[in-house]
Amino acid sequence: MDSTLREGEQSPGANFSPKRRLEIAIALDDFGVDFIEVGHPAVSEDVLEGIRLISEQGLRANLLAHSRALRKDINLILDLNVDWIGIFFCLSNTCLQRRFSISIERALERVENAILYAKDHGLKVRFTPEDTTRTEWENLERALSLAKELKVDRVSIADTTGSAHPLYFYELVRRVVSFGIPTNVHCHNDLGLALANAVMGIEAGATLVDATINGIGERVGIVDLAQISTILYYHYGIKHYRLEKLYELSQIIQEITGIRMQKNYPIVGENAFIHKAGLHASAVIKDPRFYEFLPAELFGRKREIYLDKYAGKDSIRFYLERTGIRDEKLTEKLLSIVKTSQEVFTPERLLEEARKIGGVE
Ligand code: HCA
């Protein structure tokens, strides 16, 4: 499930106009996500308008709109052509006492009313006990039994503060899965463990993972769509996502949000398919598989060789052969120039050097 349009828009910097929201949803549908969380309609008129545009588009993906356990939120969604509603409510003792000042019984009643209301109006319901990982098991157990009784269609386990340990998360997901309700995981990245927790969630039986393009979301965000879909491809044999679209998706969101990825960010970062050390470059020129677990082309990217003092002869030869030059002496000379320089050489810069020493016209 991609949640760029809901969790992602909660990221400082993100703000999607209705038209943009539609464009992003179309691109995600094209990529092949199974669910799109389209937004939280109660946030603003333009979020509602954007969701309306998406819901009229007839996309292949299931659409889910986010909602508090309140009739007025649910009513907004009833007017849209969206099949799923995601209702959330925090049931930890701390939340119940210090935030809402209600008993667990009152809270469950409120959740029940919201779920019944949504279901009575034909919506499929995902229920999330927010901050699941820090909620007392006693309370969760009551909520899950209720969810089962009400025939809730999915439950989601949220590590809302991104603080769970992967082994703990695994155990928790296993316990929740044992209730027999299809289970979702929603993992925040505050400790850099979102992806690890999501993978543990899958291992424990979760069948849906929330992700966003570039991993954006509240604070430092959640699971990155490129990373999780590549893990699903590589480790779980799920081949229906069009991974070659990931780079473009990432670029679009970087531009709209102004949140730029680090160069060394997995899959979509600028350095993800650049090879530098002479030994690496030489091996990769023979066969990319030596240093790429999946080829750059699968992600719509181009493999590059980086040329500085770390370069080897094969790196120079590779650059020269690209421009149609095969000359061993020239290669040797250029190598010694590159290796004694502090510069980074682009192909043009290397040719300039070759011209200086009279190697090429
Ligand atoms: C939020 C919190 C949430 C909700 C997840 C969900 C979380 O509303 O911003 O509704 O499934 O991390 O708990 O994103």
Ligand code: CU
């Ligand atoms: Cu969240």
